[in-house]
Amino acid sequence: MSSGVAVEVRNLTKVYGGGVVGVSDLTFAIREGEIYGLIGPNGSGKTTTLRIIATLIKPTSGFAKVFGVDVVKEPLKVRQLVNYLPEEAGAYRDLTGYDFIRFMLSLRFSGRRLEEAVSEAIEIAGLGSTLKRPVRTYSKGMKRLLALSTVLASRPRLLILDEPTTGLDVERSIQVRQIIARYNREYGITVLLSSHNMLEVENLCHRVGILYRGKLVAEGSVEELKVRTGSRNLEEVFMRVRG
Amino acid sequence: MALRHLVIREIKVTLKNPAFIASLILLFVFYAAVGGVTRVGVSQSVEEVRKMAMRIPVVVEESSPLIKALLLNLNASVSNVKLYQSVDEALSENSYVVVFPKGFTEGALAQDMQKVPMLKAVIKLDSLSQVSVQSRVSVVQSVRQVVSRLLPVTLTQLFNITITQKEVALPDQNIATIVYNRVLGLTEVNSILGFSVAAIFVVAFVMGIATSYAATNTAMEKVEKAFEMLLAQPVPRREIVLAKILGSIALALLNAAVVLIAVLVMIYLMASPASSTTGNGVATVIGFDVALLGKNAITYIVLPLTIGLIYSGAIGVVLGSVSPDERTASVLSMPITFLYIGLGIAGMFLSLPINPVTAVIYGVLVAPLPYVFIISELSKNPELLAIGMGTAITLCIMVIAIAIIIFNRDIVILGIRLPRRRKIELE
Numbered sequence: 001m002s003s004g005v006a007v008e009v010r011n012l013t014k015v016y017g018g019g020v021v022g023v024s025d026l027t028f029a030i031r032e033g034e035i036y037g038l039i040g041p042n043g044s045g046k047t048t049t050l051r052i053i054a055t056l057i058k059p060t061s062g063f064a065k066v067f068g069v070d071v072v073k074e075p076l077k078v079r080q081l082v083n084y085l086p087e088e089a090g091a092y093r094d095l096t097g098y099d100f101i102r103f104m105l106s107l108r109f110s111g112r113r114l115e116e117a118v119s120e121a122i123e124i125a126g127l128g129s130t131l132k133r134p135v136r137t138y139s140k141g142m143k144r145l146l147a148l149s150t151v152l153a154s155r156p157r158l159l160i161l162d163e164p165t166t167g168l169d170v171e172r173s174i175q176v177r178q179i180i181a182r183y184n185r186e187y188g189i190t191v192l193l194s195s196h197n198m199l200e201v202e203n204l205c206h207r208v209g210i211l212y213r214g215k216l217v218a219e220g221s222v223e224e225l226k227v228r229t230g231s232r233n234l235e236e237v238f239m240r241v242r243g
Numbered sequence: 244m245a246l247r248h249l250v251i252r253e254i255k256v257t258l259k260n261p262a263f264i265a266s267l268i269l270l271f272v273f274y275a276a277v278g279g280v281t282r283v284g285v286s287q288s289v290e291e292v293r294k295m296a297m298r299i300p301v302v303v304e305e306s307s308p309l310i311k312a313l314l315l316n317l318n319a320s321v322s323n324v325k326l327y328q329s330v331d332e333a334l335s336e337n338s339y340v341v342v343f344p345k346g347f348t349e350g351a352l353a354q355d356m357q358k359v360p361m362l363k364a365v366i367k368l369d370s371l372s373q374v375s376v377q378s379r380v381s382v383v384q385s386v387r388q389v390v391s392r393l394l395p396v397t398l399t400q401l402f403n404i405t406i407t408q409k410e411v412a413l414p415d416q417n418i419a420t421i422v423y424n425r426v427l428g429l430t431e432v433n434s435i436l437g438f439s440v441a442a443i444f445v446v447a448f449v450m451g452i453a454t455s456y457a458a459t460n461t462a463m464e465k466v467e468k469a470f471e472m473l474l475a476q477p478v479p480r481r482e483i484v485l486a487k488i489l490g491s492i493a494l495a496l497l498n499a500a501v502v503l504i505a506v507l508v509m510i511y512l513m514a515s516p517a518s519s520t521t522g523n524g525v526a527t528v529i530g531f532d533v534a535l536l537g538k539n540a541i542t543y544i545v546l547p548l549t550i551g552l553i554y555s556g557a558i559g560v561v562l563g564s565v566s567p568d569e570r571t572a573s574v575l576s577m578p579i580t581f582l583y584i585g586l587g588i589a590g591m592f593l594s595l596p597i598n599p600v601t602a603v604i605y606g607v608l609v610a611p612l613p614y615v616f617i618i619s620e621l622s623k624n625p626e627l628l629a630i631g632m633g634t635a636i637t638l639c640i641m642v643i644a645i646a647i648i649i650f651n652r653d654i655v656i657l658g659i660r661l662p663r664r665r666k667i668e669l670e
């Protein structure tokens with residue numbers, strides 16, 4: 001396995017019970033240190049792809065490797081390299097935000113490193129004294145920030161973020177994007193994210209893959225895609241490749 | 244107008260939940276099964292009793308004209324009386340014997356109304372179950388009734404006197420049972436059975452609590468949307484499963500301890516204004532049972548309880564992991580609790596002899612293991628216990644393995660997919 005590849009997906013197919021096709025014959029690769037964005041309409045297979053790479057569900061056929069480690073054969077090893085923000089991330093209702101951060105990070109770290117990670121997450125969450133309140137009193141965006149902060153603070157080699165800024169206000173979204181970019185730059189963390197926000201993808205992602213009905217219909221840097229389709233922005237690219 | 248729609252919605256959402264329908268079916272099947280099994284047991288013992296009553300085996304320890312006349316009357320009015328030289332001889336041919344002990348005649352003739360004629364009885368049991376004990380006791384008691392009825396008639400015949408009716412007595416202390424080649428008083432037998440029912444109930448009850456905690460907490464984690472994040476952490480799924488089982492055990496024990504203390508407090512408070520001895524009464528009953536069964540009584544409960552808790556916790560985790568939400572999980576775990584308690588105790592009321600096959604069944608249910616413990620000790624038959632415990636431990640490990648397998652599969656994330664009639668369009 002060449003050291004420059006963070007994620008390798010080959011002929012990946014997922015058929016759910018009842019014959020619903022999640023993704024079909026998907027092949028793509030993400031280079032180490034890259035921020036890769038998956039975009040596509042609702043039900044196009046973004047979440048399915050991310051869940052497979054995060055070892056939560058198993059592909060029907062094909063394979064996915066993270067830094068050369070097969071997600072089906074060695075899921076535990078992959079989980080050590082990866083952290084995942086689910087599409088709908090919540091937290092335990094009756095724990096405080098602080099307890100949640102501590103619990104999640106204690107599954108990865110201990111001792112001094114744990115304390116550092118907890119402080120880092122508290123800073124990213126930016127929820128102040130709210131962290132001392134039970135999660136059931138949080139707004140939707142606050143819960144999202146809480147989950148996001150623990151995932152980021154764990155500084156995995158690969159971050160998998162399913163619609164990271166959905167539900168966040170404009171200012172918070174910008175902040176989160178800045179943090180993602182900073183973690184990518186400073187710690188060399190590879191990022192795989194999905195999004196419905198074309199502006200976000202255009203500003204943040206080095207490369208983009210466009211999914212349509214479970215198939216990858218276009219891939220490349222935002223500039224490349226614009227040139228190839230003669231579009232002014234990613235939104236136009238999106239509409240054109242969909243055809 | 245709106246109310247009608249609201250009410251319809253309330254009912255509809257539950258009726259549309261497949262788990263609810265499944266639980267109703269399960270409950271129905273369960274009660275029908277218990278009824279069917281009990282029917283078999285009862286009809287078996289009714290048949291036995293009918294056979295028993297066809298001949299009355301009697302041993303006379305005191306020969307008096309009164310007893311002779313009484314036996315003649317008994318023979319003429321009810322059924323064949325057969326006299327034996329000894330209890331052993333009688334029991335080699337019959338499953339019970341009525342004994343006219345020394346002092347019967349004196350009791351019958353005494354002017355003192357406090358003195359009554361006493362009978363004795365010995366019952367042979369092939370199994371220690373509620374039904375088999377009760378049915379045999381009812382036969383000897385009905386013999387006593389007939390003797391009681393014949394007594395004044397016989398006295399008139401013999402002495403031409405009419406004396407005030409005296410009841411012939413056959414108290415529990417005068418009934419001995421022979422079971423597994425040992426002699427136990429009826430009171431002892433009843434106390435052993437009572438202890439067994441209580442132990443089975445306690446184990447089954449705590450198991451039910453563990454299952455429902457494990458199931459609802461596992462499903463709750465999904466509803467709270469923290470589950471996917473947890474499963475993406477570098478922790479072996481096996482540890483997540485074990486943590487859930489251990490957590491549910493701790494919660495179930497806490498819950499059960501509070502219930503136990505609350506019940507004791509309730510009994511104490513109910514009893515204290517009237518008399519101060521009832522509180523001690525409870526302790527005496529428990530103490531008596533423990534004394535009777537020896538120091539092992541605690542083991543009889545603790546060991547099955549430990550296995551039962553791990554087993555039921557694992558079952559709960561399995562149920563919770565395939566449930567999409569905690570409502571489904573609780574709907575599924577409710578009938579399971581009924582099964583633990585109902586089937587656990589049902590066996591005791593049947594005349595099911597404990598043999599290797601039933602020991603396996605009791606092992607599957609776990610809760611009746613205290614009963615198996617006692618029987619295997621009384622009958623000096625440790626294989627029965629080994630079979631029961633072995634089955635329980637094997638199943639326990641299997642259920643844990645199933646839970647771990649489920650946690651390593653898509654189903655834990657996607658939930659169980661119930662077949663739908665609706666066709667799903669492709670492409």
Ligand SMILES: Nc1ncnc2c1ncn2[C@@H]1O[C@H](COP(=O)(O)OP(=O)(O)OP(=O)(O)O)[C@@H](O)[C@H]1O
Pocket residue numbers: 016017020021022023040041042043044045046047048049087657
């Ligand atoms: N649990 C499931 N059971 C059956 N089919 C599913 C399941 N989850 C997803 N699918 C199907 O798989 C396909 C891809 O879904 P997926 O969630 O990956 O889409 P997505 O791109 O993330 O959509 P969105 O933008 O709405 O989040 C859809 O057709 C969906 O209906």
Ligand SMILES: [Mg+2]
Pocket residue numbers: 046047048087162
């Ligand atoms: Mg999605």
